[in-house]
Amino acid sequence: MRVTVWGENVHEQRDESVRALYPDGMHATIAGGLRALLDGADVRTATLQEPEHGLGGGVLAETDVLTWWGHAAHGEVADGLVARVCARVRNGMGLVALHSAHYSKVFRALMGTTCSLRWRNDGLRELVWTVAPGHPIAEGVPEVFAIPRHEMYGEFFDVPPPEELVFISSFAGGEVFRGGCCYTRGRGRVFYFSPGDQEYPVYHQAEVRRVIANAVRWAGPRGPVAPEPYPAQRSETGWFETR
Amino acid sequence: MRVTVWGENVHEQRDESVRALYPDGMHATIAGGLRALLDGADVRTATLQEPEHGLGGGVLAETDVLTWWGHAAHGEVADGLVARVCARVRNGMGLVALHSAHYSKVFRALMGTTCSLRWRNDGLRELVWTVAPGHPIAEGVPEVFAIPRHEMYGEFFDVPPPEELVFISSFAGGEVFRGGCCYTRGRGRVFYFSPGDQEYPVYHQAEVRRVIANAVRWAGPRGPVAPEPYPAQRSETGWFETR
Amino acid sequence: MRVTVWGENVHEQRDESVRALYPDGMHATIAGGLRALLDGADVRTATLQEPEHGLGGGVLAETDVLTWWGHAAHGEVADGLVARVCARVRNGMGLVALHSAHYSKVFRALMGTTCSLRWRNDGLRELVWTVAPGHPIAEGVPEVFAIPRHEMYGEFFDVPPPEELVFISSFAGGEVFRGGCCYTRGRGRVFYFSPGDQEYPVYHQAEVRRVIANAVRWAGPRGPVAPEPYPAQRSETGWFETR
């Protein structure tokens, strides 16, 4: 399994507080978690600032699962790349969208909705509850775990009803959030996971790393990613007879 | 629309605290809410203590939507009646299962799961969040409302993943609960709604009455309830040609 | 309920065969079916050739449910209008996408997939099977009905798994198609229905008219369509306390 961890890498450059938590960038920490937990996975990173945002030169074409974190610079992601990423998801690549990637161009285009939500950065406790204990993404994840300090994300979360809802979060202020959502788009699979905000050490936390690793494994394609999107296909009567 | 509100009517007989809240029985209060909110609905009540639990003599056969509240005496409901209620649901009757009816024989038989859950009666605040704002059962229901004092019901709630999830509750202790769940069984529709416990005046509350009335309207059959369950049906080639 | 029937109106202008079937345009026939079956509905039509494709000047803003048929000129629909239609769906307007509208800009943007399919215009029989007999869109629709001559649409149909699957078609050549699919996008509801091709008198057929009328009623909003999309909403702790 070839995994590319995409990081916007803006906060890490400009915010001392974020750099203190993620000295090599959030993407490096996320990638480290995957390398530790996914035997045999080939994990690399890519960032906004690289040419073609780090996804050119065959990188995207050699990616089986892409994780995406962005926040401050969604608008700077080139539309052409967004179209290529979405096409590859539909062709079978897995996508794991993390936290503020709910507002990324890629995720919004795949969902067809605003992906808006309620929020408040008060740094209080979030509890993540497993509501699909037999789901592959919940394997080895406790029935509930706490993120000691985090930003609140609350309902209404304007996404299509998830095909499978794996986690629901509650917050100290009383809000709830469907924070672990599975979707199918074409041959590809998409998982949205609401932790974690750049101001908190969420991606160092064992339970979060476990969920992301499980999600990458779940989202991975069963065979080769198709080279082209599904076409409109004219088929003669009995086209399947001689197969 | 002919609605029958079924009440176990045990706590009301033996617990002074419950009788104080519901002097005519919880079923009477629930029925009153439906009469006030559903124009033209024909609403009656039935209780465990009546012959055939109040559902004989044509009552069940003349019911389009049945609401069910039980807690202390699930085991006393006759198995034959349970089978007839389930069959009528599959034939098209709507069912609205309320609070501790999660453990009723009827609901468990229709779900195929244990319907177990976590609980704690600490009488603290429950918040009910709408997560499907365009759903008919959410019509006129605020994006969030509080039940000032209530029993906690928490995950994991062992039901099949709801076909539509309309409400999620959070509790003062941090728990969450999928408290508004839609299902299809045969031609019939089932809605589970987690409020309210007998110790609190939940069924007097406007938002709760609104949800239950919406659920009854949503669950109601589009045409006559079928007289018989779906049969195994041998059909000759072209059976539909002459229809 | 205010319904706008949008028709591309290209085949009717240039193809004698289509004009013979639909002398006033396909949109006029579809609108006639709705007027006949939906008591009290206010039904108008709009076409590609009109200014703002007939949806300007308040028409879109006064539409509760929009039906959409297009085929030959998807690319001519202005992107700004597409964005406004999609936004209004997310805000609560119903959308009923008909036949080749699977490839319309509006439907594709709401689905997030290619919406590709298999096809063959051999004019043989299609059978439409009801697989959700208790669904509002199936009300009064037989368990199976035939479209005597029609274009084949076959799997794989590259849409997200439908939230509710109401109809499946089979074709004389053996293909199948998920031809009646329900979706939620924001507060709005979307129904895709695969009949009918412009070369056949499908929209004159009673069963098809019944399905479309049911779909319009089902897709209609429960209250006023929201004026704005869901925003990203910063909410103070306890924002809901004083509501």
Added chain:
Amino acid sequence: MRVTVWGENVHEQRDESVRALYPDGMHATIAGGLRALLDGADVRTATLQEPEHGLGGGVLAETDVLTWWGHAAHGEVADGLVARVCARVRNGMGLVALHSAHYSKVFRALMGTTCSLRWRNDGLRELVWTVAPGHPIAEGVPEVFAIPRHEMYGEFFDVPPPEELVFISSFAGGEVFRGGCCYTRGRGRVFYFSPGDQEYPVYHQAEVRRVIANAVRWAGPRGPVAPEPYPAQRSETGWFETR
């Protein structure tokens, strides 16, 4: 992965035609397919005629995935065993229900519906279409394959709407059938697959064997099957704080 292939083994004993196709019993052929396709799986068989139907003495307790084929003798399966099988599914064991097992006590109890369907044994061709090409159960399965001669199973199939619909069949007579359906019950997963009738060599066919092997792998639990069903669980405030 420990797999038990349960076979009713009645037709094989009394019908020469079936014995000719399956001299060692249908269960032996199904088990052979699994052994050939699932590396490292421990596959055994059990039949109705054995003591405790072959599932006593620890066999059920040591089964991770159970496949079930029955037809002529559903009523002879002991109710106590049915309850134990259903409980083990809810605790995490996978279940793959095959063909006429739609009417088995186990499958009906888990579904909560009649599981009735339309049928006709005319021995004509069935086409199986993949409608979820990215699903694990569709891995390596062609977009369509034919079963040259088979019994027809047609809609309406009275099961809950499948959580994931992987295959739809069409038949020479025009009928369609949702023949590959996924469900969750508790921690366990259930797959229903409509091929094959005892009168045809369906379980010798490569595509069918592939689907069943994929389904077994998909349905397998992620960890140990729980020893007990989910309980009603009273939890003190903060019960999760010290975990």
